[in-house]
Amino acid sequence: MLSTFTSYQLIARDIPKAIDRIEAEPITKRDTDYYLANIGSVKSIDDFVKNDRLFKYAMKAFGLGDMAYAKAFMVKALKEGVSDSDSFANKLSDKRYAEFVSAFNFAALGANATSYNSAQQGVTNNYGLQVSVGPSQNGFTYYKGETSYYLSNISNVKSIDDLMGNDRLLTYAMAAFGLDADAEPAATVRAMLEGGVTDPNSPANTSTNKGYAAFVAAFDFAQYGDQATARDAVQQAVPKAVIGGTGLLLVKPTAQYIKGEADYYAANISKVKSIEDLLKDKRLLTFAMAAYGLDASTQTTKQIRTMVNGGVTDPLSPANLLTDKSYANFVSAFDFAQYGDQTITRDAVLKTTPKLYTTESSLGLIKPNADAVQAETSYYLANITKVKSVDDLMADSRLYNYALSASGLDPATTNKDLVRDVLEGGVRDPASVANKLSNKAYARLATSLNFEAYGEAATTRSPSQQPVVDKYMRQTLEEDAGKTNEGVRLALYFERKASTITNWYDVLADTALASVVRTAIGLPDSFAAADIDKQAQAFDAKLDLTDFTDPAKLEKFLTRFTSLWEINHPTSTAQTSIGVLFAQPTTVGISTDLMMAMQKLRF
Template sequence: MLSTYISYQLIAKDIPKSIARIEQQPTVDRDTQYYLANITKVKSIDDFVNNDRLFKYAMKAYGLENMDYAKAFMVKALKEGVSDPDSFANKLTDKRYAQFVKAFNFAADGANATVYNPAQQLVTKNYAIQAQIAGLDPNSDYVKGETTYYLANITKVKSVDDLMSNNRLYTYALAAYGLDSATEDKDLIKSVLQGGARDPDSVANQQTNKAYAGLASAFNFEQYGANTTTYVQAQQPTVDIYMRQTLEEDAGKTNEGVRLALYFQRKAPDITSWYDVLADTALASVVRTALGLPDSFATADIDKQAQLFGQKLDIKDFTDPEKLSKFLTRFTSMY
């Protein structure tokens, strides 16, 4: 039997190739084809949870397959959404629930939850509002004509340059955020779009006018690249997560340490505090093993656990691919 270290390296050195093998499994392929063919037909929470095949696929994608029987629990989470910090999903210690609800955000997006793309639905909604503010009838032939053109062409946009080179789309996009394409500095707009909105210090977030941050969020090329105008969390991204989840589960059938390492690798970029680690038994197990701590340490005071982890490791290293790789080499060698 191969060691945990070697088994992990064989998979981790080419994750796309490893996932491609998972995609070729007959059951996985059938379930995925069904999911993609039917998820866009889901228009409500009831539609979602009552289609057992779709619901179980989605739950597994977010690592919640052990809770797919608890439909009343999940309905409550979905109904309350994630906009309110005190919503049911946000108050749960396990962040996977909030991530799931955010992906299937019926509370915010209603019937559009499984087809929602900010560059499409949000921008056209904002455009109608701005038209009304400007004294135009949102149902006028002009507004309808511009919106029809926009929706017919925005999905062809694959970059910031694509958007800015189509004057009609560019004008519509800016107008949706109360910005006038005739007077806005194109260099500034380009910097806003290229910098995105995730970084608090991005150009968009540094502007006093919050419209720039809104524009950058809707056209999030910095995060989604060429998929920005077609990205829908409930569709292909959920499939991608499902494939990764299945890869990890398959690895765990022969070596639990490999599953843990792959899971940690996937989650590491989102870890912001040691309490994030301690809230997830799998992540905490990896750190304890890498530090040579006994399982019994998990029963110690949580603040003391966090303090010790912080003394031994720099949490920022988990966002550095090279340092993360070294950490997981350490873990898999010790497992």
């Protein structure tokens, strides 16, 4: 019979090959095929524990095969989950239970527990959450209102006097360039605008505050006259800069979607002759109301009809009586009460409404409707599983934008090189880029799309499927080894768990790990009865915990363990006289290869 050292080395030198042999065994293959074919159909804890074959397979994968009978115990653990630090599984000293519950997390994921993938369900769930929370953020209503006011009125500004005469517009415009209208003297602002930026020696160009030069370049009445505010630098860039500086996390529909909605509006609004016509076309109604900060899906037909029919001429009309002026602005544009079937010929309907919708949507100030969210989510789910690398993700702007938005990052302003570094670095290393950034949205992104840890499987991996199979194979390998030599099983187990050990109490909490360490440093099994702190001190005095993360040092440690295990638990039997004649020299119970291995050790 081979020694503990030799048996361990034969397996450890090529564990993947050893596992391949396990996978090829007919019984193992049959059980695994059944597991993978059926685990995705399990939608509840009851489904799980009632399928004895699936449940036993899963329990064995986590080294809990001998507890497969204790279904009531496991049901309690599964029901409480692992989100709460005081949950049943988390309070158990044996962390295998928490690992099991984490893999089959019905408490947190419900029916998706056996099919959940962080790059799929995780990202789409977060995307929906980001869409929902956007309008509820502090400051959203204020900036939405100020932006709507700016977009509705800035085209009326034809001169410096017009701009200086409207404090609200001036404040918004200057804020885009980091300037505080309340803090800057009006005379200074006027002098800057009148000087323009064509002359290198103009007040704006010579000011130490470079925000002034940028502000005047946008509102360059000196060069463009009454057309200054018709330019994109005023109409598009200013709102973008203001919203970009607010810190609001907003999900923006795609440009293609926005254009599609605007095109539909332009092609069909002329058919509307009354409020009833508008109410009949939900797509037009949604577009029109969204432009003024209203969600048509949350309003009843009766309420909308009442508001519009009341008009805005009467100060006591329903729309005017509301504190929130969104309805009043909407009714003012679609004032069928005053303009009748000529309402849709007015600039407020033909120009201002689509302008508000397209600009505010592109800024994320209009919450994407259900159709927009569904369209992007469907595209994402249909294509994310084809993504096998960071390069693949970044090559598809639609997937990339969706993933970043879901994590609370703005695709338009987030540095792509930084995103690449975040994704390539992952989150396993505390010193990774994602973990070191103060904005935890990056860590969320790297966790959801964990290419660093899972490679090509990052977008398809489900914790309850292939990872469980991988654990099952490794567990079977160790159990099979233990049938002939328990020391080999212990060595393989320690090799697997070594990287997860953070302190000596982790070792002492696991009887198998503790047994390996005691054997390796020559302590008797009876030492396990000593005070727990004294045991930890004894281990620390003999070994450096960081050695377990160094493959070469770990190998040396396990060589020492298997050698000493062989001395304490000899695998060789007493040889017959004829055997002695032909055998290599050996001490009873210790094989020649073990003797040679021990010669290389330094204790």
